[in-house]
Amino acid sequence: MRTFIVVGHKATTSPNFSLDDIPGTSGRLDILCRAVTAAFVVSHGIRKDACVYLVLLGGEEPKTIQLRGETLRHLNPDERTTAALLKKALAVPATKDWSMSTSGIFVRQSGLEGLLSDLKEKRLVYLREDGRDIREMDGRSLALDAAFILGDHTGMTEDEERQIDLANAERLSLGSTSLHADHCIVILNWILDTCSIMPG
Amino acid sequence: MRTFIVVGHKATTSPNFSLDDIPGTSGRLDILCRAVTAAFVVSHGIRKDACVYLVLLGGEEPKTIQLRGETLRHLNPDERTTAALLKKALAVPATKDWSMSTSGIFVRQSGLEGLLSDLKEKRLVYLREDGRDIREMDGRSLALDAAFILGDHTGMTEDEERQIDLANAERLSLGSTSLHADHCIVILNWILDTCSIMPG
Numbered sequence: 001m002r003t004f005i006v007v008g009h010k011a012t013t014s015p016n017f018s019l020d021d022i023p024g025t026s027g028r029l030d031i032l033c034r035a036v037t038a039a040f041v042v043s044h045g046i047r048k049d050a051c052v053y054l055v056l057l058g059g060e061e062p063k064t065i066q067l068r069g070e071t072l073r074h075l076n077p078d079e080r081t082t083a084a085l086l087k088k089a090l091a092v093p094a095t096k097d098w099s100m101s102t103s104g105i106f107v108r109q110s111g112l113e114g115l116l117s118d119l120k121e122k123r124l125v126y127l128r129e130d131g132r133d134i135r136e137m138d139g140r141s142l143a144l145d146a147a148f149i150l151g152d153h154t155g156m157t158e159d160e161e162r163q164i165d166l167a168n169a170e171r172l173s174l175g176s177t178s179l180h181a182d183h184c185i186v187i188l189n190w191i192l193d194t195c196s197i198m199p200g
Numbered sequence: 201m202r203t204f205i206v207v208g209h210k211a212t213t214s215p216n217f218s219l220d221d222i223p224g225t226s227g228r229l230d231i232l233c234r235a236v237t238a239a240f241v242v243s244h245g246i247r248k249d250a251c252v253y254l255v256l257l258g259g260e261e262p263k264t265i266q267l268r269g270e271t272l273r274h275l276n277p278d279e280r281t282t283a284a285l286l287k288k289a290l291a292v293p294a295t296k297d298w299s300m301s302t303s304g305i306f307v308r309q310s311g312l313e314g315l316l317s318d319l320k321e322k323r324l325v326y327l328r329e330d331g332r333d334i335r336e337m338d339g340r341s342l343a344l345d346a347a348f349i350l351g352d353h354t355g356m357t358e359d360e361e362r363q364i365d366l367a368n369a370e371r372l373s374l375g376s377t378s379l380h381a382d383h384c385i386v387i388l389n390w391i392l393d394t395c396s397i398m399p400g
Contacts, residue, residue, distance in 0.1 A: 020280075031277070041383075080279070
């Protein structure tokens with residue numbers, strides 16, 4: 001299972017945003033929509049072995065949306081369809097436990113700290129430009145059980161970085177060019193698909 | 201200059217599509233919008249050294265839209281904004297010569313054959329799952345002057361493949377997983393950014 005965690009610092013936790021202006025009305029939920037597509041969509045199908053957590057911090061209480069490839073339905077490659085699925089998830093009354101919205105999509109009231117605690121058995125990898133070059137790693141070991149943590153356009157706060165360090169995440173880098181989260185996920189999927197680019 | 205050519209077999213050549221339903225009303229122009237974003241967008245900027253040609257074959261006469269990173273303006277990472285820029289380009293009366301729409305965006309009446317002829321000085325690379333593994337190539341030589349040819353969800357026709365072969369394009373592969381054109385472009389940009397993953 002390949003897991004991607006994306007933190008949306010201003011992303012709305014309410015379904016009251018406009019599908020006609022996603023960037024302008026949802027706290028840049030468009031960034032998270034593209035991250036979802038990057039994680040799951042291949043030609044004529046969905047990656048069953050992927051899981052995405054979207055941590056939405058733009059409301060009064062944080063919410064996390066979980067999308068699981070094995071059972072995910074109705075995901076198309078376009079941004080608006082993905083935003084419509086997230087809108088449905090945000091309309092579900094969220095509690096501390098996961099509630100299902102549509103097939104393969106779940107929501108709960110919780111932020112990054114709770115998620116990191118839930119995933120502590122995983123190999124946590126925090127993507128940062130100044131981390132260790134991912135090409136030095138053994139890709140096959142990453143493919144087995146890594147959970148990759150990515151920020152949005154605002155980057156992680158100091159407090160979040162402290163939580164990530166406390167969770168023992170490795171800092172790895174895809175290179176010196178600063179890329180959007182969805183593009184990082186596309187590259188990570190490719191690295192995991194073609195592990196032989198890695199030594200070892 | 202890194203060049204990407206994407207062929208949209210059903211992509212409309214008319215501006216009369218709805219920004220509220222891009223996949224359903226434009227002959228899947230959404231695929232080409234995502235390819236544009238993949239080619240140009242990095243965190244907080246645009247790749248100046250990229251150029252994209254979109255070959256639109258879903259009208260009576262084919263049109264090609266050219267986007268040049270050096271002068272490209274108004275491009276945001278979301279799909280709808282890109283579609284609005286393409287809509288403007290399609291509203292420009294197209295002739296056999298390039299006409300500018302907005303800064304860095306040009307349109308003309310022409311299809312794949314004319315474009316391949318124009319780019320014959322480039323190193324043409326046709327991406328196919330069954331091509332030679334791109335990881336065996338010298339990435340630095342690719343970075344210098346390659347033009348990558350990609351299909352949309354329908355793949356290339358036999359006639360197009362004949363034109364591509366006649367233009368002496370190499371067939372290279374990103375691996376056995378069949379990926380969307382925009383994801384291929386993200387990976388190609390990364391390979392060109394980090395050429396050291398290539399031997400040689």
